Amino acid sequence: xxxxxxxxxxxxxTVLDHIPAWQADRVVKLLSLEHLKRDQDVSLIVLQNVPSxxxxxxxxxxxxxxxxxxxxxxxxALIFPSITINYIRDWRVxxxxxxIPERIVGRIRCPETSCVxxxxxxxxxxxFTVLQKYGFIxxxxxxxxxxxxxxxxYLV
Numbered sequence: 001x002x003x004x005x006x007x008x009x010x011x012x013x014t015v016l017d018h019i020p021a022w023q024a025d026r027v028v029k030l031l032s033l034e035h036l037k038r039d040q041d042v043s044l045i046v047l048q049n050v051p052s053x054x055x056x057x058x059x060x061x062x063x064x065x066x067x068x069x070x071x072x073x074x075x076x077a078l079i080f081p082s083i084t085i086n087y088i089r090d091w092r093v094x095x096x097x098x099x100i101p102e103r104i105v106g107r108i109r110c111p112e113t114s115c116v117x118x119x120x121x122x123x124x125x126x127x128f129t130v131l132q133k134y135g136f137i138x139x140x141x142x143x144x145x146x147x148x149x150x151x152x153x154y155l156v
Contacts, residue, residue, distance in 0.1 A: 014068045015086040016061040024059035073098035112144040
């Protein structure tokens, strides 16, 4: 049986590859891609639980006419260390393994309800320091720790 996948090549966009199986929905949520449904020029293709030589099974997210930012790629790499990003421009593919950021600003809500970043009267953007080797990120205002795997639950 031929297990190759037939998905059309794209002229420009982003392909997120080597996502652990059944995790593509978390990637879409993390990137806040729901708003793309309104844009006729952008297509989103999600492949789940497909064969992979590296992982056994994997997911892929293909974004036609949409570039994932370096900041978004870094957050994805923090949560899914196996992920690779393919940036496509004029049919040329530039494959990257994104770096882990040292800080994350404005993307994640602090889980501590009394943190200054959660108070309506204080327009303060949440900032976290990444403590990857310990498996946490830490709020730079109240020092609250958040487990890396829980980041998708606290997206802004």
